[in-house]
Amino acid sequence: MKHLLKMLDLKPEEIIEILNLADQLKYEQKHGIPHKHLQGKTLGMIFEKASTRTRVSFEAGMYQLGGYALFLSSQELQMGRGEPIEDTARVLSRYLDGIMIRTFKQEDVEALAEHGSIPVINGLTDSSHPCQVLADLMTIREYKNKLEGLKLCFIGDGHNMANSLIVGCLKVGMNVSVAVPEGYEPAQFALDFAKDYAGFELVREPLKAAANADVLVTDVWSSMGQEEEAEKRKRDFAGFQINCETIKAANPDVMVLHCLPAHKGEEITHKVFEEHANAIFDESENRLHAQKAVMVKLMG
Numbered sequence: 349m350k351h352l353l354k355m356l357d358l359k360p361e362e363i364i365e366i367l368n369l370a371d372q373l374k375y376e377q378k379h380g381i382p383h384k385h386l387q388g389k390t391l392g393m394i395f396e397k398a399s400t401r402t403r404v405s406f407e408a409g410m411y412q413l414g415g416y417a418l419f420l421s422s423q424e425l426q427m428g429r430g431e432p433i434e435d436t437a438r439v440l441s442r443y444l445d446g447i448m449i450r451t452f453k454q455e456d457v458e459a460l461a462e463h464g465s466i467p468v469i470n471g472l473t474d475s476s477h478p479c480q481v482l483a484d485l486m487t488i489r490e491y492k493n494k495l496e497g498l499k500l501c502f503i504g505d506g507h508n509m510a511n512s513l514i515v516g517c518l519k520v521g522m523n524v525s526v527a528v529p530e531g532y533e534p535a536q537f538a539l540d541f542a543k544d545y546a547g548f549e550l551v552r553e554p555l556k557a558a559a560n561a562d563v564l565v566t567d568v569w570s571s572m573g574q575e576e577e578a579e580k581r582k583r584d585f586a587g588f589q590i591n592c593e594t595i596k597a598a599n600p601d602v603m604v605l606h607c608l609p610a611h612k613g614e615e616i617t618h619k620v621f622e623e624h625a626n627a628i629f630d631e632s633e634n635r636l637h638a639q640k641a642v643m644v645k646l647m648g
Contacts, residue, residue: 349362349645350461350467350646351436351461351467351468351469351470351478351489351646351647352467352469352470352478352479352631352646353454353457353458353468353475353478354422354454354460354469354470354475354478354512354576354640355476355478355481355512355515355519355604356515356517356537356541358394358478358519359517359519360519360521362518363482363519363520364407364520365640365645366482366638366641367401367482367485367486367489367638367641367646369397369641369645370388370423370466370482370486370634370638370640370641371419371486371490371637373522373637373640373641374634374637374645376442376527377412377637378567378578378590379597380382383412383413383646384413384414384534385413385414385644386410386413386415386445386643386644386647386648387413387414387415388414388415388417389413389415389419389446389646389647390415390416390417390418390443390444390445390446391410391416391417391444391445391446391447391448391643391647392409392413392418392419392420392440392443392446392448392449393406393417393419393420393446393447393448393449393471394420394422394425394427394447394449394450394451395419395420395421395422395424395449395471396447396448396449396450396451396452397451397452397472399450399471400608400609401474401608401632401635402448402450402479402635403488403580404613405635405636405639406448406471406639406643407419407584408636409636409640409643410643411637412640413640413643413644415445415643415647417608418444422451423428424601432457433456433459433460433463433574433619434461434463434513435463436463437459437460437461437463438463438464438465438487438542440464440647441465441520442466444466444640444645445466445467446453446466446467446468446469446643446646446647447460447466447467447468447469448468448469448470448471449462449468449469449470449471449502450471450472451472451473452473453473453474454474454475454476455471457473459475460645462603465467467646467647469534469639469642469643469646473508474507474508474571474577475507475508475511475535476508476512477508477509477511477512477607478481478512478580479518479584479635479638479642480512480607480635481509481516481517482516482638482641482642483574483631483632483634483635483637483638483639484513484516484607484629484631484634485516485517485520486634486637486638487605487627487630487631487634487644488562488563488603488605489517489520490604490630490634491627491630492562495517495520495522496520496521496522497521497523497561498522498562499522499523499524499525499560499561499562499563499599500513500522500524500561500562500563500564501522501524501525501526501527501557501558501561501563501564501565501598501612502514502524502525502527502557502558502565503524503526503527503554503558503565503589503615504527504528504533504565504566504567504568504569504585504588504615505513505528505532505564505566505567505569505575505581505588506526506528506532506533506535506538506573507532507534507567507571508561508571509607510526510534510538510539510567511530511534511535511537511538512538513565514534514538514539514541514548515541515542516549518541518542518545519593520548522547523547523548524542524545524547524548525548525549525551525556525557525558525561526548526549526551526557527551527552527553527554527556527557527558527588528550528588529548529552529569529575529584529585529588530552531584532584532585534550535551542556549603551600553596554589555593555594555597556586558597558598559593559598560599560646561596561598561599561602562598562601562602562603563602563603563604564590564594564595564603564604564605564606565596565604565605566589566606566615566616567606567607567615568609568610568611568614568615569581569584569585569588569615570613571613582614585614585615588615588633589615589617590604590615590616590620590648591616591617591619591620592617592618592619592620593619595620603624603627604616604620604621604627604628604642605624605627605631606621606628606631607631607646608628608632610628616631621625
């Protein structure tokens with residue numbers, strides 16, 4: 349494991365190793381046990397997309413690990429003025445011990461890793477969100493005490509979260525059902541990967557997808573950069589909501605996750621969100637612990 353670019357790159361045993369280390373680091377933090385595994389190390393954080401959870405969790409995580417996180421807005425880098433990404437990668441590799449990038453194009457993340465000589469972490473692209481899915485898996489295992497054999501249902505847009513959940517959950521032995529409107533299917537790479545797994549289904553009916561689910565997951569209908577499509581998407585996604593009916597279709601002890609921010613009343617009702625808020629905010633907290641585990645694995 350040299351980088352974290354997408355869930356496809358991780359072996360199943362590497363996912364479990366990250367989750368085990370994340371559990372350990374979370375325990376140590378909660379009990380005041382120092383874990384300065386990255387003493388003197390510096391992480392550069394490149395942001396082309398704004399963030400709450402990604403920036404704060406990586407910055408706080410590096411501090412807790414004894415290192416330093418450097419915020420790098422793409423508009424303040426020469427990269428934002430046309431410097432080739434391969435040159436940026438080679439320059440930053442001379443200064444830093446690792447790079448986290450939150451951007452639009454997956455190709456930019458891959459190019460940083462190819463041309464640099466230090467670990468690169470994908471903090472989010474339009475096609476992949478591995479850090480969030482590691483936090484989701486960590487949270488599911490905390491609540492359910494296992495991963496293998498559980499059924500996860502994703503309802504919404506077949507974007508980066510759906511892509512990464514499909515790959516990550518299938519790799520650890522979970523079953524996955526995805527309900528999306530026509531025209532909003534997951535990326536072909538995720539569907540190609542899922543072809544080898546009997547426990548995957550792609551359907552148009554949210555209640556069918558939610559049947560016997562142990563975990564329900566959703567995300568906003570309009571992600572960053574899609575604001576102009578918001579009204580069209582509201583029409584297209586009508587009915588693709590986690591609500592009381594969805595909860596009834598799932599298993600009685602179903603847990604609900606949302607990577608946040610949530611548009612309550614759209615992809616999830618206010619009632620369901622608040623009833624499952626503990627799990628949702630544990631999931632949000634676990635971004636910190638899962639990412640610390642990734643940084644220790646890559647930079648330690």
